[in-house]
Amino acid sequence: MANMKKIAELAGVSLGTVSHVLNGTARVREPLRKRVMDAVHATGYQPSQLARGLRRDKTNILAMIIPDILNPFFPGVVRGAEDVAFSNGYRLVLCNTDNDHSKEVMHLNALRTYLPSGLIVIPSDFSDLTAQAESYRRAGAAVVCVDRLPRNWAGDSVIVDNTEGAFHAANYLIGLGHRQIAVISGPMHLTNSQDRLKGFRRAFKAAKIESPHGYFQETTFDRSGGYAKTKILLKMLPRPTAILAGNDLIAFGALLAIHEEKLHCPDDISVIGFDGLDLTETTSPPLSSVYQSGYQLGAAAAQLALDRVADSNSPIRHVVLKTELRIRESVAPPKNTNGATVPVKKSRVAPALTAQ
Amino acid sequence: MANMKKIAELAGVSLGTVSHVLNGTARVREPLRKRVMDAVHATGYQPSQLARGLRRDKTNILAMIIPDILNPFFPGVVRGAEDVAFSNGYRLVLCNTDNDHSKEVMHLNALRTYLPSGLIVIPSDFSDLTAQAESYRRAGAAVVCVDRLPRNWAGDSVIVDNTEGAFHAANYLIGLGHRQIAVISGPMHLTNSQDRLKGFRRAFKAAKIESPHGYFQETTFDRSGGYAKTKILLKMLPRPTAILAGNDLIAFGALLAIHEEKLHCPDDISVIGFDGLDLTETTSPPLSSVYQSGYQLGAAAAQLALDRVADSNSPIRHVVLKTELRIRESVAPPKNTNGATVPVKKSRVAPALTAQ
DNA sequence: TATCCTGTCTGAAACCATTTAGGGACGCAC
DNA sequence: GTGCGTCCCTAAATGGTTTCAGACAGGATA
Numbered sequence: 001m002a003n004m005k006k007i008a009e010l011a012g013v014s015l016g017t018v019s020h021v022l023n024g025t026a027r028v029r030e031p032l033r034k035r036v037m038d039a040v041h042a043t044g045y046q047p048s049q050l051a052r053g054l055r056r057d058k059t060n061i062l063a064m065i066i067p068d069i070l071n072p073f074f075p076g077v078v079r080g081a082e083d084v085a086f087s088n089g090y091r092l093v094l095c096n097t098d099n100d101h102s103k104e105v106m107h108l109n110a111l112r113t114y115l116p117s118g119l120i121v122i123p124s125d126f127s128d129l130t131a132q133a134e135s136y137r138r139a140g141a142a143v144v145c146v147d148r149l150p151r152n153w154a155g156d157s158v159i160v161d162n163t164e165g166a167f168h169a170a171n172y173l174i175g176l177g178h179r180q181i182a183v184i185s186g187p188m189h190l191t192n193s194q195d196r197l198k199g200f201r202r203a204f205k206a207a208k209i210e211s212p213h214g215y216f217q218e219t220t221f222d223r224s225g226g227y228a229k230t231k232i233l234l235k236m237l238p239r240p241t242a243i244l245a246g247n248d249l250i251a252f253g254a255l256l257a258i259h260e261e262k263l264h265c266p267d268d269i270s271v272i273g274f275d276g277l278d279l280t281e282t283t284s285p286p287l288s289s290v291y292q293s294g295y296q297l298g299a300a301a302a303q304l305a306l307d308r309v310a311d312s313n314s315p316i317r318h319v320v321l322k323t324e325l326r327i328r329e330s331v332a333p334p335k336n337t338n339g340a341t342v343p344v345k346k347s348r349v350a351p352a353l354t355a356q
Numbered sequence: 357m358a359n360m361k362k363i364a365e366l367a368g369v370s371l372g373t374v375s376h377v378l379n380g381t382a383r384v385r386e387p388l389r390k391r392v393m394d395a396v397h398a399t400g401y402q403p404s405q406l407a408r409g410l411r412r413d414k415t416n417i418l419a420m421i422i423p424d425i426l427n428p429f430f431p432g433v434v435r436g437a438e439d440v441a442f443s444n445g446y447r448l449v450l451c452n453t454d455n456d457h458s459k460e461v462m463h464l465n466a467l468r469t470y471l472p473s474g475l476i477v478i479p480s481d482f483s484d485l486t487a488q489a490e491s492y493r494r495a496g497a498a499v500v501c502v503d504r505l506p507r508n509w510a511g512d513s514v515i516v517d518n519t520e521g522a523f524h525a526a527n528y529l530i531g532l533g534h535r536q537i538a539v540i541s542g543p544m545h546l547t548n549s550q551d552r553l554k555g556f557r558r559a560f561k562a563a564k565i566e567s568p569h570g571y572f573q574e575t576t577f578d579r580s581g582g583y584a585k586t587k588i589l590l591k592m593l594p595r596p597t598a599i600l601a602g603n604d605l606i607a608f609g610a611l612l613a614i615h616e617e618k619l620h621c622p623d624d625i626s627v628i629g630f631d632g633l634d635l636t637e638t639t640s641p642p643l644s645s646v647y648q649s650g651y652q653l654g655a656a657a658a659q660l661a662l663d664r665v666a667d668s669n670s671p672i673r674h675v676v677l678k679t680e681l682r683i684r685e686s687v688a689p690p691k692n693t694n695g696a697t698v699p700v701k702k703s704r705v706a707p708a709l710t711a712q
Numbered sequence: 713t714a715t716c717c718t719g720t721c722t723g724a725a726a727c728c729a730t731t732t733a734g735g736g737a738c739g740c741a742c
Numbered sequence: 743g744t745g746c747g748t749c750c751c752t753a754a755a756t757g758g759t760t761t762c763a764g765a766c767a768g769g770a771t772a
Contacts, residue, residue: 359728359729407729
């Protein structure tokens, strides 16, 4: 590989001038500039990112730490971040924590010596990111939190409006006539679960709905959790007429359990998920869900990180993206105890719209 | 951050000795070695990967280039590779090509100056990887191909036995009594599509089945392709009684089209996919598929890359993983023209087993 | 005409944190 | 005294960025 010295020789200029031309760090007259660029193109020279990073104390690397790329919500986030990173000349290093706090620490430590410019993190369970991030910030790296926030997070972040999205979903069910609405929440130590529950409860309160204690279930964000908790819910009396799931995977588990219990969704029970994964279109029945764009989440996070690299003193930003209630075939008005349908006054889409 | 110089001072040894202790590149007597290690632990020192890479002409980075992390088959591959990389002290840089050959070239060029030890590539359409990889190999990097091979590929690779897997799937349908079997293949310029088709045809030939020309359809590896081609197939006379899809996404499209045409799977038409994605369990009906482990594919690829880093002269390896036919509810014996079921002699699992 | 700027460039050097070749000190055996 | 290991140190090298003193041309100014 050609190095800068060779370019300097070829162009008949000094080493420093080549650097200045390449980085625009000083004025260089056109003829000289052109000679340098010609030499660069002729040799296909590319500056060593390693030497550059070593000297500048920072590389064009963004590190991304997520729970698990196998969770279908995260690929979108990664893709959004990668697109923004790449188009700005940055590369993305990907790490999976399996939601394990100690793995997160390991990754954080292992990445440090690569001197990434930024860190995009979807915190693990019980993440201690607030403390860890401090040492990165001291080293001049940007740290952005995505999707959920660790305790006491005071840095840049990108999330969706979970409360609002959850409120719309609950309100939609209420508008259809549902009064016996169960919630299968994700882990309550996660801020997104907390915010979603807040939205559900706000809607319940506005409609003066008081649910029996067992109507609230907490589980992990996966299908088996949704499956197990739904089995419990279906045994309760009165049986819920609708389930609000903490995310789509939980909802998939719910659909499975409902099917196994020889019940029918949406005739016997309605289900709404959260995330709006592509797969919601192919389930049986197609799942209604509060859509959030993982891609936008990741893209915004990468942009935030790059902005902070450019200006470390700008005020902290807290981006909140909108969600969108997508109604598919997994919801219907509840049947009353006689098996007849409760009359619905509002039109089908009205509840979501009026909830704005 | 502490650097080696500080460790050397703390331990009262020279710079070189610290390096030798850390890398085991020379004998160092125990008392000295201990003094060095004590200093390392006391300071939490971590060697700079940048300086190390600059000097050694190689970093502990594996670059992974895939078509698109949003395609649900690829996260497994990435995860497998990341796990193996991480546990060996390597980091994974992820790049998406969107199957665009020119994007692949861009990534290949951009990554070069990070001096990755290895490259794990799922080639894009019409990839020119064979030429590109050469310059990497000259620079001492390992290049491993996964899932599909570019033209004239002569390096390390990991794929599954597509032909065998496809053969089993086709044979299973034949065993159920199907004779009118359509194929919706992925792009025929991809080696995995070619190999799968080879397997289908081998089974047809063995059963002396000759399909009408229109029973073979080629499309892209996505749902919309499968949907469109299935619409065409369902209009043909005689209508196929079964569809072999090039992958699961195509099969999902097929299920959708079948549903839209008011036909029923598997009663009217059976469908088998390829890949065995998790989602095959949640479709309606659950999709039969030829399972292949993306995780194993990625893990094996990373291992191959690391092995080659360790020994660049070892013979080239070509790993071929097994597939597994997973039968779910999307297959049934064909109805004959009267609507009655064709009698099946073989037991339900026999065809797959005897095909071994 | 002499002087002073100003803008542009050179050349040299320091620096980043490591690896590694080469050499020297030392002890021991012959 | 010589030869030979063993152990450790010194110093060069990796490929850039950045600083600094100084050269040099050309225009403005006195």
